[in-house]
Amino acid sequence: MSRRRTGAGVPALLVPPAAVGAVFLLLPTIALLVRMPWSGLRDLYADSRVSSALTLSLQSATAATAASLLFGVPLAWMLARLRIRGLGLIRAAVTMPLVLPPVVGGVALFLALGRFGVVGRYLDQWFGFTLPFTKYGLVVAETFVAMPFLVITAEGAFRAADRGLEEAAATLGASRLTVFWRITLPGIGPSLVAGTVLCWARALGEFGATITFNGSLPGHTEVMPTLISLALETNPEQAEALSLVLIGIALVILTALREQWLRPAVSS
Amino acid sequence: MNPQVAGELDAAVEVERGSFRLDLDVQAGPGEILAVLGPNGAGKTTLLRALAGLLPLSGGYVRLDGTVLDDPAAGVYLDPPRRRVGVVFQDYRLFPRMRVLDNVACGPRSRGVDRASARHAAQQWLDRLDVGELARRRPGQLSGGQAQRVALARALATEPRLLLLDEPLAALDARTRATVQGELREHLAGFAGPTLLVTHDPLEALLLADRIMALEAGRIVQQGSPHDIAARPVTDYVATLVGVNLYAGVATGGRVELDDGGAIMIGDTALAGRVLVAVRPSAITVYTSRPDPGSARNLWPGRIDALAPLGDRIRLSVSGSPGALVDVTAPAVAELSLARGRDVWLATKATEVDAYPDGR
Numbered sequence A: 001m002s003r004r005r006t007g008a009g010v011p012a013l014l015v016p017p018a019a020v021g022a023v024f025l026l027l028p029t030i031a032l033l034v035r036m037p038w039s040g041l042r043d044l045y046a047d048s049r050v051s052s053a054l055t056l057s058l059q060s061a062t063a064a065t066a067a068s069l070l071f072g073v074p075l076a077w078m079l080a081r082l083r084i085r086g087l088g089l090i091r092a093a094v095t096m097p098l099v100l101p102p103v104v105g106g107v108a109l110f111l112a113l114g115r116f117g118v119v120g121r122y123l124d125q126w127f128g129f130t131l132p133f134t135k136y137g138l139v140v141a142e143t144f145v146a147m148p149f150l151v152i153t154a155e156g157a158f159r160a161a162d163r164g165l166e167e168a169a170a171t172l173g174a175s176r177l178t179v180f181w182r183i184t185l186p187g188i189g190p191s192l193v194a195g196t197v198l199c200w201a202r203a204l205g206e207f208g209a210t211i212t213f214n215g216s217l218p219g220h221t222e223v224m225p226t227l228i229s230l231a232l233e234t235n236p237e238q239a240e241a242l243s244l245v246l247i248g249i250a251l252v253i254l255t256a257l258r259e260q261w262l263r264p265a266v267s268s
Numbered sequence B: 001m002n003p004q005v006a007g008e009l010d011a012a013v014e015v016e017r018g019s020f021r022l023d024l025d026v027q028a029g030p031g032e033i034l035a036v037l038g039p040n041g042a043g044k045t046t047l048l049r050a051l052a053g054l055l056p057l058s059g060g061y062v063r064l065d066g067t068v069l070d071d072p073a074a075g076v077y078l079d080p081p082r083r084r085v086g087v088v089f090q091d092y093r094l095f096p097r098m099r100v101l102d103n104v105a106c107g108p109r110s111r112g113v114d115r116a117s118a119r120h121a122a123q124q125w126l127d128r129l130d131v132g133e134l135a136r137r138r139p140g141q142l143s144g145g146q147a148q149r150v151a152l153a154r155a156l157a158t159e160p161r162l163l164l165l166d167e168p169l170a171a172l173d174a175r176t177r178a179t180v181q182g183e184l185r186e187h188l189a190g191f192a193g194p195t196l197l198v199t200h201d202p203l204e205a206l207l208l209a210d211r212i213m214a215l216e217a218g219r220i221v222q223q224g225s226p227h228d229i230a231a232r233p234v235t236d237y238v239a240t241l242v243g244v245n246l247y248a249g250v251a252t253g254g255r256v257e258l259d260d261g262g263a264i265m266i267g268d269t270a271l272a273g274r275v276l277v278a279v280r281p282s283a284i285t286v287y288t289s290r291p292d293p294g295s296a297r298n299l300w301p302g303r304i305d306a307l308a309p310l311g312d313r314i315r316l317s318v319s320g321s322p323g324a325l326v327d328v329t330a331p332a333v334a335e336l337s338l339a340r341g342r343d344v345w346l347a348t349k350a351t352e353v354d355a356y357p358d359g360r
Helices: A012-035 A038-046 A048-081 A087-094 A102-113 A120-127 A135-160 A163-171 A176-187 A189-205 A208-214 A224-234 A236-267 B044-052 B100-110 B115-128 B144-156 B174-189 B202-208 B226-231 B236-242 B330-335
Strands: B009-017 B020-028 B033-037 B059-064 B067-071 B085-088 B162-166 B195-199 B211-216 B219-224 B245-252 B255-258 B263-265 B273-279 B285-287 B298-310 B313-320 B324-329 B343-348 B354-357
Touching: A012 A236, A038 A048, A038 A236, A048 A087, A048 A135, A048 A176, A048 A189, A048 A224, A048 A236, A087 A135, A102 A120, A102 A135, A102 A208, A135 A189, A135 A208, A163 A176, A163 B085, A176 A189, A189 A236, A208 A224, A224 A236, B009 B044, B020 B044, B020 B195, B020 B211, B020 B219, B033 B044, B033 B202, B044 B085, B044 B162, B044 B195, B085 B144, B100 B115, B100 B144, B115 B144, B144 B162, B144 B174, B174 B202, B195 B202, B202 B226, B202 B236, B211 B226, B211 B236, B219 B226, B219 B236, B226 B236, B236 B245, B245 B263, B255 B273, B313 B330, B313 B343, B324 B330
Parallel strands: B033 B195, B033 B211, B085 B162, B162 B195
Antiparallel strands: B009 B020, B009 B059, B059 B067, B211 B219, B245 B255, B245 B273, B255 B263, B273 B354, B285 B343, B298 B313, B298 B343, B313 B324
């Protein structure tokens, strides 16, 4: 009732910049919806190039998320729990893709895994397999950029997890793996879900590293972000329509996570 | 396995953590309940963690049923899952996402029992501890007393060789405590192995334990039956814990000259040399003026420093030569107008005074 009079009110000086900030963040989305060629949407989506890009986007983002879970969660556990020298350095290194411009990430991937890359040349020599410009290259590029999101979220949760429960499980005879699987992992469930979704969303929207490492071959390595970028030059209406799809996905994610899921990830 | 050493704990525990050092020997036989009593920071929980394997020893050894669990010199260390040591933690540490039944089934499951049999065994343990009807609940839906029993059931379901309880009643409110205390004694009586019960509450130790080990600063200061400890404490800490006045002095012919001033007459005239004198607060009588000579052979003046309620009594802290804690009833306080700063006379019979050689 008397909320206005409580000491924790908002200082008046903060209101204008806050309003500007909110409008600035919302405006592009609103503009997109305003300018959307609603009547011609059906035709724009009917394009087989669009459906294959969308399918490939969803597939590669999901595969990248699976890879991030498989490798990122154990990595996060190590970073949170091991007490070894140089761990801080490893932590800084693995979170590097968070601050690296994605294009640079793509170049770096090329030097590592490209046909003449440090590791890639052996893939080519021994197995006749080249990663760039393939579906697998897509997954690799997206994983590279998205996995750190999962790692830092999970690491924070592992740090904050109740070690007492793990000790209790150990005294009950549970092996370390059982403790991890049955106690530790369920304990960080909410953070893990949030981290996984953030990771998936990041992988789905990944553009820079993806296009650098894989190009954008229609039906092959062309995903939604690269298709949108190319469509903007040739068929702006299609770019707008395709953007709508990604906005829709973002909205679904935000609604699904809401505060209860997102908050632990943000606060930890 | 040698049946003569079955259910036997034998340990020499040395743990160093920074400046703190825990160094003590502990033995406990089958079915024995040993209370480890001491102030915060005495090393009680450290001892418990070392026995459970949650903290490796720096030196010494832990043997249970003749099996070496930890012996740094021999390079032996079994981690907690391989120890068969049941632990009831102070905060119970029930798994919040599992039902009560699955919490208790956890131990049998970890030993390779299939799910159905493990749940069956878990239900039996819950029934035995009278919480069988709570099996489907989550730990968050339990009261403190119920959680305590579930935690005990979970520990017992692993069929441990040694049971460790860390402040089992500390998390309970005063009313629940009294009930749970009685039940706990009963439930522990059914356990065949040794039980170690860590507590800072002397009453808990006195009521639950067969034997008490008093710990201070990582060392044993006294060991004995609850009766011995309560009647004849050897350090001020234990005396304060059990609520007994303790004085050190030199005895000759039934008279003890106290180190800190004053003298006390004792019944035992044969006792000589350095002794400790224990006087229960309830064995001292308070007078507001000097009484006529009576049968009480100890009579000395003092001044009331503080009054504090203690259960159904009032405990007076009286300074004098010697100073003493004195227990009186609330009506007596009112009738005699006892208050802080009041000069009083204290009296106690020599037969109420317990004197024993100071072995320190």
